[in-house]
Amino acid sequence: MLIQSAVFYFFAIILVSxxxxxxxVRNPVHAALFLVLAFFTSGALWIMLEAEFLGITLVLxxxxxxxxxxxxxxxxxxxxxxxxxxxxxxxxPVGLIVGAVMAAEMVIILSKSNFEHAQVKPKPPDYSNTQExxxxxxxxxxxxxxxxxxxxxxxxxAAITLTMRKRTVxxxxxxxxxxxxxKTKRVRLVDIEK
Amino acid sequence: MLEWAQSLxxxxxxxxxxxxxMFIFILVxxxxxxxxxxxxxxxxxxxxxRVGPNRVGPRGFGQPIADALKLMFKEMILPNDADRFLFxxxxxxSMIPALAAWAVIPFAERWxxxxxxxxxxxxxxxxxxxxxxxxxxxxxxxxxxxLLGALRSAAQIVAYEIAMGFALVGVLMASGSLNxxxxxxxxxxSVLHWYxxxxxxxxxxxxxxxxxxxxxAPFDVVEGESEIVAGFHVEYSGMGFALFFLAEYAxxxxxxxxxxxxxxxxxxxxxxxxxxxxxxxxxxxxxGPHMFIAKTCFFIFCFLWFRATFPRYRYDQIMRLGxxxxxxxxxxxxxxxxxxxxxxxxxxxx
Numbered sequence: 172m173l174i175q176s177a178v179f180y181f182f183a184i185i186l187v188s189x190x191x192x193x194x195x196v197r198n199p200v201h202a203a204l205f206l207v208l209a210f211f212t213s214g215a216l217w218i219m220l221e222a223e224f225l226g227i228t229l230v231l232x233x234x235x236x237x238x239x240x241x242x243x244x245x246x247x248x249x250x251x252x253x254x255x256x257x258x259x260x261x262x263x264p265v266g267l268i269v270g271a272v273m274a275a276e277m278v279i280i281l282s283k284s285n286f287e288h289a290q291v292k293p294k295p296p297d298y299s300n301t302q303e304x305x306x307x308x309x310x311x312x313x314x315x316x317x318x319x320x321x322x323x324x325x326x327x328x329a330a331i332t333l334t335m336r337k338r339t340v341x342x343x344x345x346x347x348x349x350x351x352x353x354k355t356k357r358v359r360l361v362d363i364e365k
Numbered sequence: 366m367l368e369w370a371q372s373l374x375x376x377x378x379x380x381x382x383x384x385x386x387m388f389i390f391i392l393v394x395x396x397x398x399x400x401x402x403x404x405x406x407x408x409x410x411x412x413x414x415r416v417g418p419n420r421v422g423p424r425g426f427g428q429p430i431a432d433a434l435k436l437m438f439k440e441m442i443l444p445n446d447a448d449r450f451l452f453x454x455x456x457x458x459s460m461i462p463a464l465a466a467w468a469v470i471p472f473a474e475r476w477x478x479x480x481x482x483x484x485x486x487x488x489x490x491x492x493x494x495x496x497x498x499x500x501x502x503x504x505x506x507x508x509x510x511x512l513l514g515a516l517r518s519a520a521q522i523v524a525y526e527i528a529m530g531f532a533l534v535g536v537l538m539a540s541g542s543l544n545x546x547x548x549x550x551x552x553x554x555s556v557l558h559w560y561x562x563x564x565x566x567x568x569x570x571x572x573x574x575x576x577x578x579x580x581x582a583p584f585d586v587v588e589g590e591s592e593i594v595a596g597f598h599v600e601y602s603g604m605g606f607a608l609f610f611l612a613e614y615a616x617x618x619x620x621x622x623x624x625x626x627x628x629x630x631x632x633x634x635x636x637x638x639x640x641x642x643x644x645x646x647x648x649x650x651x652x653g654p655h656m657f658i659a660k661t662c663f664f665i666f667c668f669l670w671f672r673a674t675f676p677r678y679r680y681d682q683i684m685r686l687g688x689x690x691x692x693x694x695x696x697x698x699x700x701x702x703x704x705x706x707x708x709x710x711x712x713x714x715x
Contacts, residue, residue, distance in 0.1 A: 174380075200504055204451075207497070227486045235493025236523060239500065243519045246504050246512065299482045301543055344681055 179219060186212040199245045207238045221294065224301040387478065391464060398614045399429035405614075405669050412673040439603035444507055447600070451505035456601070456608035459498020463615035466491035470622060471546045472654040473632045484545040485533055488623060492529075492578060495616060496522040499580075499587065499597045502609070506600035514596025517680065518580060518587040524687040525577040531695035532571035535564050535702055536627045539713070549631040554712070559630040563705070563713040566698040568628045570691045572664075575620035577687065579613065581668055583675035584683055621664030625657060632657040 186209055193205035210233045217226035294300075308316045403418070403425065410417025421427035443449060469484040471477040481487060496519060503515020537543060539560055540551035552559045561568045577584040588596040598609045625631060634641070634652045641651030649655065678686070706714050 201451075204501070223481065223483045224486065227483050227490050231486065231490040231493060235490060235496075236526065239496055239519055239523055242500055242504075243516065246500070246515070299543075301483055301486075346682075346685065 175219070179216070182212045182215045182219070186216065199248070200242065203238065203242050203245050206241075207234055210234050210238065222300060224304055383478070390467070390478075394464070394467065394615065394618070395611070397618060398611050399433060401614045401618060401665060402432070402610070403429050404665070405672070408666065408669045409673045412670070433607065436603055436607035441603040441605050442600075444600045446507045448505040448507070451501050452600075453605070455498050455502035455505055456605045456612070457498075458501055459495055459612040460608050460615065462491045462494040462498075463612055463619055466619055469545055470626065471549065471631065472657055474652070475546060476654070477546070480544070480546060483543045485537060485543045485548070488545075489530060489533060492616075492619070492623075493522075493526055495578070495612075498609070498612065502601070503597040506597070508600050510593040510595070510599050511597050513593045514587050514599070517593075518597060521580070521584065521587065521683060521687075522578055524684060525574040525691070528570050528687060528691035528695050529574040529578065531692070531699060532564075532567040532574065533627070535567040535695065535699050536560060538699065538702055538706060539564060545626060545631075548627065549633060552630040552633060555637070556635045558713065559628065559633070561628040564628065564698070564702065566694050568624075570695050571628065572624055572667075573686075573691060575624060576668065576671060577683070579616040579620055579668075581613070581617065582672040583678050585677060586680050586683060617665060617668050618661065621668065622657070622661045624664050625660035629660045631660075 189205045189208040189212065193202050193209060196202050196205065211230060214226045214229040214234070217223075217229060220226075406428075407417040407419075407425070417425070418428045419425035421431045443452060466488055468478045469481055469487050471480070499518040499522075500515045503511040503513075503518070506512075536548060540548040542548060542551070580587040586592070588598075593599075598606060601609060632652055632654055634650060634656050636650045641647045643650065
C-alpha cells in the first residue's frame with residue numbers, strides 16, 4: 172500500500188507539473204512534448220486504478236498517434252510567439268471566467284455525494300476489464316457505439332474531401348501504367364556514323 | 366515510524382529480485398544487439414560475395430566490442446542552436462520503448478516479467494512510442510536533413526501502424542485473448558495450427574509493417590543516404606549515434622520476437638508431442654525458450670536478407686503500399702476470418 176501511494180504521488184506530481192509546464196513554456200514543440208508526458212502519466216494513473224485497457228489505449232491513441240501528428244504540424248509551423256502573447260491582458264477576464272466555471276463544475280461533479288457508489292469491490296487478478304468493456308459496448312450500448320462509429324466515419328470522409336483539391340500543376344504516378352513500360356518505348360539506339 | 370520502515374523493507378526483496386532479473390536481461394539483450402550488428406555485416410558480406418569484418422578477435426568476433434569502445438570515446442558534438450536537452454534525450458526516447466516492450470514477452474510457459482491481461486495492447490502502445498525518438502532528434506538537431514528525415518519517419522510509422530494494428534486484431538480474434546501466454550496456448554497443436562497459416566495475409570502484412578516500423582531497408586527513406594544524407598541522426602556523433610544504432614537493432618530483435626510469438630507459436634515446438642520424450646535429445650525437440658529464440662533468429666536473418674535483396678522504395682510507393690495494399694488486405698482478411706470463426710471451420714477455429 173505504501174509503495175502504491177508513493178508511486179501514485181510520483182506520477183501525480185509529474186502529471187500536474189507537466190500540465191502546468193505545457194501552458195507556460197514558450198516553445199510550442201516543448202509544449203506539445205509536455206502534453207505527451209501528461210498523457211503518458213495519466214495513462215499510468217489509470218493503470219493504477221486497475222483500468223489497464225483505458226490506460227494503455229490512452230497511451231496508444233493519444234501518445235502514439237494523435238500527438239505524433241500534432242508534433243508533425245507544430246514542427247512545420249513558424250509560430251511568432253511574441254504576437255501570440257500580445258492579447259494576454261485582453262483575453263484574461265474571459266479566461267478567468269471560463270476557468271472558474273470549469274473548476275466549479277469539477278467540484279460539483281467530484282463531490283462526495285456523487286462518488287459514494289464508486290466504492291467498488293476489488294476484483295480478482297484474472298479479471299479482464301477489456302472483456303467487460305467489450306461485452307458492455309456490444310450488448311447494452313451497441314447503438315450509441317455504432318452511431319459514434321458512423322459519426323467518426325463521416326468526419327473522416329469530410330476531412331479527406333476538404334483536402335482533396337485538384338492540383339493541375341502536380342504530376343501523378345500511375346503505377347498500373349508504369350509496370351507496362353518496356354524498353355522499346357523508352358530507349359532509342361542510334362548508330363553514330365564515323 | 367518503525368512500522369513504516371518495516372512495511373517498506375517487506376516489499377523490497379521481490380522488487381529487488383525483479384530489478385536484478387531485468388538488469389541481467391537487459392545486459393544479455395545488449396549483447397545480442399551488439400552481435401546482430403556483426404551478424405548483419407557478415408551475412409550481407411556473404412550475400413554480396415565479400416568477406417565482411419574478420420580482423421578483430423577470432424573470426425571477427427571482437428568487432429562489436431571494438432566498435433562500441435570507439436564510439437564511446439568519441440566526442441558528442443552539439444550542433445549550433447540545437448535544443449540541448451532534447452538533443453540528448455532523443456536517443457534515449459528511441460531506446461527505452463524497445464526495451465520496455467520486453468516486459469510482457471513470454472519466453473516459455475508462464476515465464477515472463479509481467480503476465481498482464483492486456484499484453485498485446487501494451488506491445489502495440491510501446492512500439493508506437495519509438496517514433497518520438499526520431500521526431501525529437503530531427504527537430505532538436507536544427508538541421509534541414511534531420512527535420513526531413515523526422516517528417517518522413519512520422520508519416521511512415523503512423524501509416525504502417527494501422528496495418529500492424531489490424532494484423533494484431535486478427536490474432537486477437539483468433540485467440541480470443543489479449544494475453545500473450547494465452548495467444549500461444551491457442552496455437553497449440555502442430556505447425557499447421559500456428560497462426561501463420563489461417564492468418565497468412567495478416568502474417569505477411571505484419572512482417573512488412575514491422576520492417577517499415579523499424580525503418581529498415583527497403584523502407585529506409587528515413588535515413589535515405591542518397592537524398593537526405595543520414596536523415597534524423599545526421600547530426601549525432603559518439604554515444605548518441607551509438608544509441609540510435611543500438612535502438613534500431615533492438616527494434617529488429619523485438620519485431621522478430623513478436624512475429625515469432627504471434628504467428629509462429631513462440632516457445633511451441635514444431636515437432637510432435639511424443640518426440641519430447643526421446644532420451645537425451647528430447648528436451649531440444651520439445652517446447653521451450655530455445656524454440657522461441659530459434660524462430661526469432663530466423664526473422665532477424667530475414668531482416669538482413671531483405672536489406673541485401675531489395676532496392677529502396679520510393680517515398681510515394683511506400684505510402685501506396687501501406688494505405689492502398691496492406692490496409693485493404695488486412696481488412697478483407699479480418700472479414701474472412703470472422704466468417705471462418707462464425708462457422709467454426711476446423712482445424713483452427715473449432
